Amino acid sequence: MDKPRIQDDLYYHVNQEWLEQAVIPEDKPTTGGFADLAVEVEKNLIGDLNEMVASGNIPNDHLRYACRFYEAVKDVKARNKAGIRPALKKHNKILKLANMNAFNRNLKELVLSNYVLPFSIDVDCDMKDTNKHCVMLTGPSTILPDTTYYQQGKEQTHDMMIGLWSQMAAGILAKTRLSAEEQASFIQDAIKFDAIVAKLVKSSEEWADYPAMYNPMTTRRVASLLKPIKFRRLLQQLFGQAPERIIVADPRFLKGFSVLFNEENFELYKHWAFVKGLISSCSLLSEQLRDLGGSFSRALSGIAAMPNPEKHAYQTVSRIYSEPLGIFYGRKYFGEEAKADVVAMVKDIIATYKVRVQNNDFLSPETKEKAILKLSTIDIKMGYPDKPRPIYDKFVFEEGLSAYEIMQKLLRIDAEDRFSKLYEPFDRTQWGMPGHMVNACYNPFNNDICFPAAILQAPFYSIKQTKSQNLGGIGAVIGHEISHAFDNNGAQFDEMGNLKNWWTKEDFKKFGQKTKAMIKEFDGYELPWGKVNGTLVVSENIADNGGMAVTLEIMRNLKGANFEEYFTNWAKVWCMKAKPEYLSLLLSVDVHAPAYLRANMQPRNFDEWYSTFGVTKKDKMYLAPNRRVGIW
Numbered sequence: 001m002d003k004p005r006i007q008d009d010l011y012y013h014v015n016q017e018w019l020e021q022a023v024i025p026e027d028k029p030t031t032g033g034f035a036d037l038a039v040e041v042e043k044n045l046i047g048d049l050n051e052m053v054a055s056g057n058i059p060n061d062h063l064r065y066a067c068r069f070y071e072a073v074k075d076v077k078a079r080n081k082a083g084i085r086p087a088l089k090k091h092n093k094i095l096k097l098a099n100m101n102a103f104n105r106n107l108k109e110l111v112l113s114n115y116v117l118p119f120s121i122d123v124d125c126d127m128k129d130t131n132k133h134c135v136m137l138t139g140p141s142t143i144l145p146d147t148t149y150y151q152q153g154k155e156q157t158h159d160m161m162i163g164l165w166s167q168m169a170a171g172i173l174a175k176t177r178l179s180a181e182e183q184a185s186f187i188q189d190a191i192k193f194d195a196i197v198a199k200l201v202k203s204s205e206e207w208a209d210y211p212a213m214y215n216p217m218t219t220r221r222v223a224s225l226l227k228p229i230k231f232r233r234l235l236q237q238l239f240g241q242a243p244e245r246i247i248v249a250d251p252r253f254l255k256g257f258s259v260l261f262n263e264e265n266f267e268l269y270k271h272w273a274f275v276k277g278l279i280s281s282c283s284l285l286s287e288q289l290r291d292l293g294g295s296f297s298r299a300l301s302g303i304a305a306m307p308n309p310e311k312h313a314y315q316t317v318s319r320i321y322s323e324p325l326g327i328f329y330g331r332k333y334f335g336e337e338a339k340a341d342v343v344a345m346v347k348d349i350i351a352t353y354k355v356r357v358q359n360n361d362f363l364s365p366e367t368k369e370k371a372i373l374k375l376s377t378i379d380i381k382m383g384y385p386d387k388p389r390p391i392y393d394k395f396v397f398e399e400g401l402s403a404y405e406i407m408q409k410l411l412r413i414d415a416e417d418r419f420s421k422l423y424e425p426f427d428r429t430q431w432g433m434p435g436h437m438v439n440a441c442y443n444p445f446n447n448d449i450c451f452p453a454a455i456l457q458a459p460f461y462s463i464k465q466t467k468s469q470n471l472g473g474i475g476a477v478i479g480h481e482i483s484h485a486f487d488n489n490g491a492q493f494d495e496m497g498n499l500k501n502w503w504t505k506e507d508f509k510k511f512g513q514k515t516k517a518m519i520k521e522f523d524g525y526e527l528p529w530g531k532v533n534g535t536l537v538v539s540e541n542i543a544d545n546g547g548m549a550v551t552l553e554i555m556r557n558l559k560g561a562n563f564e565e566y567f568t569n570w571a572k573v574w575c576m577k578a579k580p581e582y583l584s585l586l587l588s589v590d591v592h593a594p595a596y597l598r599a600n601m602q603p604r605n606f607d608e609w610y611s612t613f614g615v616t617k618k619d620k621m622y623l624a625p626n627r628r629v630g631i632w
């Protein structure tokens with residue numbers, strides 16, 4: 001295929017040759033950009049873990065337990081020998097619950113041991129007082145990845161997906177002692193229960209609205225809606241003293257709870273929880289069960305094969321012991337010189353951001369002042385933390401446990417730790433991501449940005465790249481994360497991360513109009529694998545737009561700036577080859593626009609795109625000036 005002109009398609013112009021020769025690994029849904037770096041990190045850390053295990057030379061106690069867990073997961077022989085037994089031992093407990101009374105009597109244990117429950121309770125930071133914790137209540141997840149798959153018009157996809165899921169469940173239940181009829185009826189019951197859940201819980205689009213998650217209700221009211229659950233007693237058992245109010249993330253679910261969970265549906269619930277519990281256990285059981293248990297999600301993402309046992313062991317351990325491994329990774333692979341360089345870049349970008357806010361033409365001086373205060377207080381977390389959170393001191397277990405037992409133990413320790421924190425101050429020093437993750441994030445509840453060591457590599461960043469290239473790569477990512485402080489969600493939180501309006505009425509209205517324009521720019525855009533939902537992806541697009549705006553501002557003042565290098569590297573970081581199934585799944589659940597669109601849409605909003613490449617009305621990547629969107 002001929003390479004398109006850059007003026008018609010920046011993404012393909014830059015990436016086509018690569019896309020033609022790139023091969024998606026059989027155990028992954030994508031390759032390119034972020035995914036390639038992640039594969040490299042995985043390869044390095046697997047090598048390191050193997051070396052630690054072989055030599056016995058392990059840098060610290062946290063990693064000693066991580067290594068022990070790694071070896072247990074890698075021990076295919078032991079996992080195969082135990083088969084499904086460890087998971088049955090746990091989840092049979094659900095089947096043995098004789099009635100609602102028995103359920104209530106065991107509820108604390110069911111919560112702390114991570115059983116599948118008809119509601120989810122957790123301790124999190126209080127959005128309106130982020131120095132404190134609160135109890136958060138949400139509904140359970142659905143079998144299909146989003147509630148929109150249950151809507152009218154989606155019957156074909158729904159039935160196909162439920163069919164795949166049932167096939168997986170049947171394969172797993174065949175390993176139990178249940179009769180063939182029981183197996184079939186368990187699956188039918190689970191699907192029936194799930195259909196009710198799907199009517200009540202939020203869609204991905206609804207979850208993308210953070211302030212809508214904050215619905216404080218009195219404990220008395222919540223308890224009355226949760227009947228027949230003895231909710232107040234559960235709170236007393238979990239926290240000693242029941243809190244006076246609960247934050248309900250999903251009020252529609254709570255209001256409809258009695259339709260879902262009642263004496264009549266109790267058997268449906270048990271079968272749903274049992275089947276879901278077994279499926280979620282599979283990854284630490286025999287290889288055959290691991291294959292079965294992952295088959296549904298692999299099919300949804302078009303992944304050809306499961307990861308080999310070594311990679312699987314690494315992936316499992318790196319999720320649990322994420323901070324100790326991230327610190328190890330950062331210390332070994334990330335230079336102090338790079339850290340200092342990127343921190344300076346962040347400070348420069350924040351300073352430029354302030355100037356842009358000061359000069360912006362739609363805000364009043366009052367709102368500008370608050371926005372600048374928020375910029376001044378952003379906490380920068382760069383590379384990796386000095387030490388892991390205290391929970392890792394608790395992540396200990398005796399020798400000789402199976403992979404499944406270790407996981408159960410660690411999850412229990414984690415749950416107990418979270419629940420014990422309700423009346424303690426919230427720890428604002430926590431990092432949102434570990435050092436070995438190829439990603440970056442902004443936390444609106446903490447007003448902090450986090451850049452793990454693993455993303456500070458080419459093509460995002462390199463001391464060897466030009467300043468223009470780095471600005472189009474990591475610079476735009478840094479600007480993106482800062483802009484999350486002022487996206488449709490972030491804008492509603494103040495400099496301390498509290499959900500609080502700091503805007504004048506008029507300014508917020510103008511901001512709302514700009515948000516709408518951004519939704520419109522992406523909404524309904526047709527790709528070969530489906531249509532974009534502009535509302536679902538709006539916060540990320542506002543962030544991309546702000547990231548590009550602030551880095552182009554720096555480029556304008558940069559001696560020797562090369563805009564061609566800037567835009568080319570911008571297109572390069574979004575380079576991604578993915579399975580069609582995965583791309584279509586992302587359109588339903590991902591708050592980010594497809595990588596192709598991220599690369600190609602934002603440049604059209606900026607003058608430099610037109611001046612650098614002489615883009616005119618005749619070119620495909622032209623947008624009339626009145627349709628260009630600029631917010632920050």
Ligand SMILES: [Zn+2]
Pocket residue numbers: 480481484540543
């Ligand atoms: Zn983002």
